[in-house]
Amino acid sequence: MADSVNFTNKDRQHKTVFFETFGCQMNKLDAELSLGLLQEEGYRIVDKADEADVILFNTCSVRQHAEDKVYSHLGALKMLKKRHPEVVVGVLGCMAQKDGEAIFKRMPHVDLVCGTRMFSRLPELLLTIKNQGSHVLAIDEDQIVSVKRPVAYRPNFYQAFVTVMRGCDNFCSYCIVPYVRGGEISRTIADVKEEVQSLVSNGCKEVTLLGQNINSYGKGLAGGITLGHLLSELNDLDGLERIRFVTSHPADMSRDLIRTMSRLSKVCEHLHMPAQSGSDRILQEMRRGYTAGYYRDLISYARELIPYIAVASDFIVGFPGEMDEDFQETVRLMEDIRFQNCFIFKYSPRTGTKAAELKDDVVDEVKRARNMKLLELQKSISLEQNRKMIGRKVEVLVEGASKSDSHKLSGRTRQNHIVVFNGPAVLVGRLVNVVIHEVTDLTLYGKPEDCS
Ligand code: SF4
DSSP states (O other): OOOOOOOOTGGGSOEEEEEEEOSSHHHHHHHHHHHHHHHHTTEEEOSOGGGOSEEEEEEOOSSHHHHHHHHHHHHHTHHHHHHOTTSEEEEEEHHHHHHTHHHHHHOTTOOEEEOTTOGGGHHHHHHHHHHHOSOEEEOOSSOOOOOOOOSSOOSOSSEEEEEOEEOOSOOOTTOOHHHHHOSOEEOOHHHHHHHHHHHHHTTOOEEEEEOTTGGGTTTTSTTOOOHHHHHHHHHTOTTOOEEEEEOOOGGGOOHHHHHHHHHOTTBOSEEEOOOBOSOHHHHHHTTOSOOHHHHHHHHHHHHHHSTTOEEEEEEEESOTTOOHHHHHHHHHHHHHHOOSEEEEEEOOOOTTSSGGGSOOOSOHHHHHHHHHHHHHHHHHHHHHHHHTTTTOEEEEEEEEEOSSOTTSEEEEOTTOOEEEEOOOGGGTTSEEEEEEEEEOSSEEEEEESOOO
């Protein structure tokens, strides 16, 4: 590991960085924070790897496909590195943590391997490479990552993600996260509050709190702190309009937290709580710690207390031993709960996890067919749910121009629906009431009630 380094003005010379991120929202936020740190050190972000002095990949290990892609990108840089040995190539994040030294062996032209808890030291690691001309491996797991948010890089002015905890202690049998992100560590309420306050002072209206297992926020902090306490404190911040949090784990989601959500006006009526399967047998093999019945009861309770709450989920199809009857249980759960939206994944074994010891016995063709079946079912449910929104007035935080039509504006409801409508640019960053008149399974279209 590199020793601490002092920067000189010469070190802060203008340099360019290309940064590509794979994986989850937490990786995207880590990328945002890393780029902010690098910009503060004088780096300029470029869109093409062959224009950069530093090429960094922030990686994901959740699926093999994402890792293969990174190794293929790294392989493609071999020639460039031969022509320009001064260019620095780095691998950050989960894959770096998981594969460590082995990355240098497989890809000797890589200069930096920087794990999930080290990216706040990125500028000094790059400087060490420059000064010492050697590979740097930085995968210390004991580091507590609490990064001061740099003001330099902020992709969305009105909405921000804030990491409140890192790591996971759950060890679901298919998941690599606890191995690459380490155990759960929560930031203090004061630390999070300071960051959110600073974001709000800079114009931010909505925060999404991030944690791999956010319902166990506070474990390890003194005084029996819970996510409910954090939400209550943030709810009192003047200028902050909306609070979201992801990702909820059913086994760690308490009824007390649902009650807290129901009484805090700024906490949005939206819950992303992955069910993963509707079969109790498979849930047990997955080591999820709940049954489908428990999941149903939680959702009923949330819907009782929070009218219009939107529920999103994740599902894995083709887990080892998943029989057709198990899959039908998943279909039934999806039909009964009627989620707003779902992410559906085909199981792929990750070396080092418990499930990887099981025979991956569901053939790819069956996995694909089950995946397709759930996608189609969810699409029809989303459309049916969205049709119920026609004629309703919804509060939209306007984010900017619509991605599909730059002449229109786009924003999100408290339930996380995407809403597209005609309106003047002055509405960007404001909360606007929009009456919905048309929908697809993915988007609501409407008319703002008041453009004054
Ligand atoms: S709760 Fe389970 S699926 Fe989620 S990060 Fe932890 S181990 Fe992985």
